[in-house]
Amino acid sequence: NYIFRKGDTAVLIKTADALGVSSYHVAERYRLSALMIIGLITIAAIIFFGRRQGVKALIGLAFTVVVIMKFIVPAILAGMSAFGISVIGTFLILAVGLYLAHGLNRKTSIALLSTSLTVLFALVVGELFVRYSYLFGLGSEAAFYLQIAQQGTPINLRGLLLGAIVIGTLGILDDVTTTQTAAIGELRNANPYLSFRKLYRQGMTIGLTAPITALGAL
DSSP states (O other): OOOOOTTOOEEEEEEEOTTOOEEEEEEEEOOHHHHHHHHHHHHHHHHHHHHHHHHHHHHHHHHHHHHIIIIIHHHHHTTOOHHHHHHHHHHHHHHHHHHHHHOSSHHHHHHHHHHHHHHHHHHHHHHHHHHHTTOOSOSSHHHHHHHHHOOSSOOOHHHHHHHHHHHHHHHHHHHHHHHHHHHHHHHHHHOTTOOHHHHHHHHHHHHHHHHHHHHHHO
């Protein structure tokens, strides 16, 4: 279904039959160059608008990639618990990423504590739902190929699924808890006489606005 012109670059897949005869077919367009340009534009925009905080956020992103590629993935391939390794990696990414992007202060510490508690809650709920739904992490083509590629060391796909849920939850909570903490802090500074109950109710109003708007759009 791809239409190519002279000079276009494509990704080819080479296969060989039982007689050793090779054949090739076009898998897709080669997009690495375009993706690199898009990535550079994104990085430039983050640095331009975020200044020093944007640079620190990019360093935190790089640290996240390193933790996943150098710690989480090798440990899982070595046969360690995918769920346990993902949890350790998640909290490592969370602590370093938050303090690096927002500084070592009370607001960041509160956001870290809030995110940690919410991630723990997501762990318990995810475990219960995965067991109740009898999910085994086999619902994708990638999981099928992963099982085929296993050599000697088995990989717990259910643990891998739960680990992915944890890391995915972290990606959402990282921004939400930081923003929520900053909003409550500003409310407190604007009116130091607000009671805990009033702050809680206003915080809930702020926190629920975005999810309800998203549901309405859907």
